[in-house]
Amino acid sequence: MKIFIDSADLDEIAQAFDWGVCDGVTTNPSLMKKAVDRRAGKGEKLDLRDYIARILTIAKGTPVSLEVTEFSAQGMAAQGIRIYELFNPVAENVVIKIPVSPAFKDGDPTHFDGLKAVRDLSGRGIPVNCTLIFTPEQALLAAKAGAAYVSPFAGRIDDLLRSTAGIVFEKSDYYPADGMEGDGEPIEDNGIVSGIDLVEQCVDVLDIHGFDAEVIAASLRNPRQAREAALAGSQIATLPFGVIRDMLKHQKTYEGMELFTRDIVPEYVKMLQ
Numbered sequence: 001m002k003i004f005i006d007s008a009d010l011d012e013i014a015q016a017f018d019w020g021v022c023d024g025v026t027t028n029p030s031l032m033k034k035a036v037d038r039r040a041g042k043g044e045k046l047d048l049r050d051y052i053a054r055i056l057t058i059a060k061g062t063p064v065s066l067e068v069t070e071f072s073a074q075g076m077a078a079q080g081i082r083i084y085e086l087f088n089p090v091a092e093n094v095v096i097k098i099p100v101s102p103a104f105k106d107g108d109p110t111h112f113d114g115l116k117a118v119r120d121l122s123g124r125g126i127p128v129n130c131t132l133i134f135t136p137e138q139a140l141l142a143a144k145a146g147a148a149y150v151s152p153f154a155g156r157i158d159d160l161l162r163s164t165a166g167i168v169f170e171k172s173d174y175y176p177a178d179g180m181e182g183d184g185e186p187i188e189d190n191g192i193v194s195g196i197d198l199v200e201q202c203v204d205v206l207d208i209h210g211f212d213a214e215v216i217a218a219s220l221r222n223p224r225q226a227r228e229a230a231l232a233g234s235q236i237a238t239l240p241f242g243v244i245r246d247m248l249k250h251q252k253t254y255e256g257m258e259l260f261t262r263d264i265v266p267e268y269v270k271m272l273q
């Protein structure tokens, strides 16, 4: 499974690439805001164009998703082309992120505009990451429209299931892949029992029907979800920096280091100098 870093923070991205385990980057408007605010909080004057170019340079050779902020098919496609023209020359690794449906709940129901923009950009040879996927059928439509990547949001499905069932939770809490029961009934959303179940069903649907689109398990909030995304066959998991770091942690690893360090034979070290 490829691992992308889900961040727009240059320091986090640089660190993850430095570890040699990073195969790409995903950003979204919230992550971009967080990164910009962090820099502003440190009193730094940010040239956003230069900042994004630095992200692309660090990630050279791996895809970096940059999201559109428009809502109409025409607007998203035009902005996607603009982003691509502006930034792809930097390191030739830009992927345009398009919401599968840009409609708001009570807004203009232009529900097909996401797909139209995906089709338009893909037809021009611009790779698209279709985002905000919450059902396997959305993933199917995104893949049919030509998306190179589809991003099911596992953590947000878990949030929805817990909220619907009145379960109090922290964002990083683990939610069982095979679901939970509430009042003796399985908790589910349209047949989806967990975020990982959503990822697995997206993987299966695309696989059964021979689509080339890769699944990016997104909105993952803890190491166990990353493990389960891998076991579900997701080609990619996009992970916040903290989750990548936490995947390394285990109390017995710490303990083992202490024990091995205590037992080091001095001649062994001397011999290696």
Ligand code: E4P
Residues within 6 Å of the ligand: 006, 026, 027, 028, 131, 151, 153, 155, 156, 218, 219, 220, 221, 238
């Ligand atoms: C990445 O593509 C998504 O935008 C991101 O994983 C969303 O994560 P969140 O639900 O934790 O905000």
